[in-house]
Amino acid sequence: MQLRTIEYFVTLAREGHFGRAAALCGVTQPTLSAGINALEDELGVRLVLRDRRFAGLTTEGEAALPWAQQLLADVGGLRDATQMPVGGDVTGVLRMGIIPAAMPVCGAFVAALRELHPQVTVQIAALTSRQIERALGGYEIDVGLTYLDNEPLPDVISVTLYRETQIFATAATGPLAAEGTIGWAEAVAQPLCLLAPDMQNRRILDAHLSSLGLVVRPVAMANSYAALLSMVRMAGLSCIMPHTYAQTVAADPAFRVLAFDRPARPQGVGLVVPNRHPSSVMARLALSCGRSSQLRHRLAEVGGVS
Structure with a gap:
């Protein structure tokens, strides 16, 4: 079983379009289709519903998707762990989903992270809290910045950054x-x-x-x-x-x-990462930054945030 064909499958499931999935994977559409066909033949089941275009996943495809996502994430984590420089700066991309209400503090997080790990690149997406939950579960982001008290996310590790009014x-x-x-x-x-x-x-x-x-x-x-x-x-x-x-x-x-004149009850806002073992390098990095004095100092520069 080739990791590349699993990547094709996961990307197609996320994008819902053969052309977009192929472009993101850097291959032609026939190559992507052939790879998914090969994966289906190896597993002995159909994963994708087709009617001249993508029509969704089969029941077997839906069951296979979380395992495929986890497998790709584990391989990425293995690469990160083995390529981590001993005593040197961490490198890589930290993928972050942030609710619109917390966007004004993203600069504080990035500034603190750059102080701690200047070789890490941050990739930020504006997501709703429900999209953050799905993206964490689908291994599409490493960390979310979202509400903690209202509609709390299940099975996550969190760090409170401030309370919103x-x-x-x-x-x-x-x-x-x-x-x-x-x-x-x-x-x-x-x-x-x-x-x-x-x-x-x-x-x-x-x-x-x-x-x-x-x-x-x-x-x-x-x-x-x-x-x-x-x-x-x-x-x-x-x-x-x-x-x-x-x-x-x-x-x-x-x-x-x-x-x-009568403020509403403040709402906790903070970082969330999946409660997985082992956790990814980037998830640990985000939590460490969230607990750092560097971030507390930067948050104090954002009006009313503490």
């Missing part, structure tokens, strides 16, 4: 610009733009408002804080967002940041 961002020329604080009832009465309900930050907000007997009906929704801030700036809307964005928003004269 909420701020109210509005236009500097708007009717609330002169206020210092705002109540929740007044906030939800404004024309708002918010994250979509498939984002955990929005679900946390909805649960808090429900506990106060309030319901929010935003004018617009998005899955990007850049899009939300654009709507605050250009469309005259306001937004409830994590305090991690306070420094960015306050630095722009187009915005005004208000605190809530």
Whole structure:
């Protein structure tokens, strides 16, 4: 059984498209198809449903996928472990999935990691908390930065980095610009733009408002804080967002940041890696950085994060 054909299978399952999978594997589509056919012949079962194009995995393919993913991850871990320089700098790529609410602190993590391991490259993807869970399970990322208390991920090792609260961002020329604080009832009465309900930050907000007997009906929704801030700036809307964005928003004269007079319960945010033995080199690296004084120092530079 060749590792290359297993890589073809895992990549096709992830991409759901023969052409994209072949391009990512650096081969032609016929070569990828032939490799998967060879793997199926060796196993004696069909793994992939085909109807002139990819139509999904068979029941046997679904059962085989986690083993194939684990096998590739174990081989990668073996290479990392054997190529680790004795007493030298660690090298390689640390793959990281981060929820949008925590994106403002990614610079602090990368800065601390560069102090500790300057030869490591960081590859960051913006993912929802549910996507992070799937990506960790599928060996597609090494570490996630996500919520820890609300909808906690199963079977992970975590390191808390900070506790998140909420701020109210509005236009500097708007009717609330002169206020210092705002109540929740007044906030939800404004024309708002918010994250979509498939984002955990929005679900946390909805649960808090429900506990106060309030319901929010935003004018617009998005899955990007850049899009939300654009709507605050250009469309005259306001937004409830994590305090991690306070420094960015306050630095722009187009915005005004208000605190809530009764803050919501803070939510723990931190690093998560799969609870596997042995753990990967990059997973151990991420946890070590998460516990380091270098990262604590960098987080202190992000407004309100500690």
